[in-house]
Structure formats: C-alpha cells, structure tokens
Amino acid sequence: MTATTTEPLIREYYDAFNRGDRAGFLALLAEDVIHDVSQGEREIGRAAFARFLEHMDRCYRERIEDIVVMTTPDGRRAAAEFVVHGTYLATDPGVPPGTAPASGQRYILPAGAFFEIRDGKVARISVHYNLGDWIAQVNAGATP
Template identity: 40%
Template sequence: MSALETVKRYYESFNNKNWGGMLELLHPEVRHEANQGDVRIGIDKFREFLGKMDEAYEETLTDMVFFTEPSDSRVAVEFTVNGIYKKGEEGLPEAYGQTYVLPAAAFLEVKSGLISRVTTYYNLPLWIELVSKPKND
C-alpha cells in the first residue's frame, strides 16, 4: 500500500470513529505532534490522546485534499474540521455542545507501510473564538 493509501485509510477510519483501524496503521513508535502541547511518542500515548479527544469532541473531516511527494514517504492533508465541543478541557472555554467549522492541515510520514509521524496544525485562537459564543438559554 502506498503512503497516500495508508493516510487515506487512516482518515477514513477517523471519520468512521474506528479508533482501532487508525491505531493499526501507526508505527509502534509513532511521533504525534499536536497543534498545541507536548509531543507524544508511541501507540499507547496516541491511544490515550484519542480517548480524551473522543470524550471532548465529536469531529468529522471534510473537503480533504491530499498532497504527496516523489519518495512516497510523506503526505500532507488539508481539510475542514466540523465539530461539536462536548466536554471542556482545562484552560479552554466551557463546553455545552457548541459547533465549529475550522480549517486545518496535517503532515504525515510513512515508513514500512505504517504512519510514523502525525503533525497537525489549526488556528487555536479561531477555534476558541468559535466555541466562546455565549450560551443561549
């Protein structure tokens, strides 16, 4: 399977909330560089991250555009995050089911058919603005 096919399966699994399918495409020592925060190394840390994300957010990715390079080892992806903020996290606004639509991108590296790096970028101040609208009671 090419790097592009691997990455497409990874995001298809994400949109289907098939966390096991995502994890089986990761290298055991995957390097996860989220937009904010610490770098996570390894599948166990990634699994923990997915669990926290699943509790706090309901997200689907749309408008996906994939970019590859000649060595078939790196893939870039541009997409739109369509989300619901379900559970607040420390240092972030209160969650009460706010919806958001946010542009984002990721860069992935594939080695021996497995994803060895996932680096994600999005505009955190914009996301905070989108979910900080007053609650309508």
Template identity: 40%
Template sequence: MASLDIVQAYYACFNHKNWDGMLALLHPEVRHEPNQGDVRVGIEKFTEFLGNMDESYEETLTDMVFFTTPDDSRVAVEFTVRGIYKKAEEGMPEAYGQSYKLPAAAFLELKNEKICRVTTYYNLPLWLELVSKSRND
C-alpha cells in the same frame, strides 16, 4: 501499499470513529506533534490522546485534499474540521455542545507502510472564538 492509500484509510477510520483501525496503521513508536502541547511518542500515548479527543469532541473531517512527496514517504492533507465541543478540557472554555467549523492541515511521514509521524495544525485562536460565544449568540 502506497502512502496515500494508507493515509486515506487512516482518515476514513477517523471519520468512522474506528480507533482500532487508525491505531493499526501507526508505527509502534509513532511521533504525534499536536498543534499545541507536548509531543507524544508511541502507540500508548496516541491511544490516550484518541480517548481524550473522543470524550471531548465529535469531529468529522471534510473537503480533504491530499498531497504526496515523489518518494512516497510523506503525505500532507488539508481539510475542514466540523465538530461539536462535548466536554471541556482543562484550561479550555466551557463545553455545552457548541458546533464549530475550521480549516486545518496535517503532515504525515511513513516508514515500512506505517505512519510514523502525524503533525497537525489549525488556528487555535479561531477555535477558541468559535466555542467561546455565549449560548445566546
């Protein structure tokens, strides 16, 4: 299967909240490089991350544009994150159902038809601004 097909399936699973489907597309030693924070290595740590994300955020990715390398080993994707902030994470603003929309991108590496690296980028100060507005704004 082509890398593009695998990554498109991965994000389709994300948008349908099919966490098992996403995990099935990952290499057992997947390297997750988030926008902020520590790198996570392995399916177990990625599974914990998904659980935390599902608890705190309701997100859908739209306007997706995919790019692949000629050797089919990497895929980049830019997209818009449309979300609802459901539950505050430690060190983050209070959550009370704020909606947000922001641009983001991810870079994925594949090996043996499995995603072995996911690196995600977005503008954290913009996200903080969007969810920090008072309820009366």
C-alpha cells in the same frame, strides 16, 4: 512506499477516524509513532496516541471533510489539508483560560497535517489549526 501507496494510507487514516474505528485507526500507526499535538507537547508511541484519542472522544465529536492529500514522489512524506466539523462535548481542561465551557458548541475549522511514512505505517503526524479561530467559534456558540 510510493506516492501511489501513501495517498491511500492517508485517506484510510481519515476514513477510519471518521468511522470511529479506533482499532483500525491505531493499526495504521507505527508502534513508535511521533505525534506532535497542535498547540501542545510531542507524544511518542501508539499507546500515547490511543490515550489522546480517548481524551478527544470524551471532549469532542469531530468529522474530517474536504480532504486534499499531497505526497512526495517517494511516498515518505505527505500532507493533508481538510476541514474539521466538530462539537465541543465536555470541557477540556487543557484549553486556554477564557475559553467557554463546553455546551455542545459546533465549530468548523480549517486544518492541516504533515506525515512521515515508514514501512507502510504513519511514523509521524503533526496537526495544525488556528486555535484562536476555534476559541472564537466556541465562545460565540456558548450558552449562557
């Protein structure tokens, strides 16, 4: 891997996500991918990531925009900064107490991700965002 091959891989990762191409998205991941879920637990494996995506698709509709990708010269690590444009579709049982139930609230949330690349695949991803900002937006947009 080099920086010139890693950046297109990360861009394809987000393009596949935005297209809703879950099979294409999962194909970019190493079989033993490590996923550090923002505000949550570490999950390991492509099957666990697929379950995470199913959960997310049930509760949220999201589009990733304004993506900036940074890579190390050797291409083994990368980071991306982006903005999540989302809709809260179905109440997620994993959100903190006091968060309004889902009623189609829209949110716009700055976020970032860190990647480790191995053999041309995403071997680790850690996504980070401000949970308090998301809760405030969801609560402000809730219908009574």
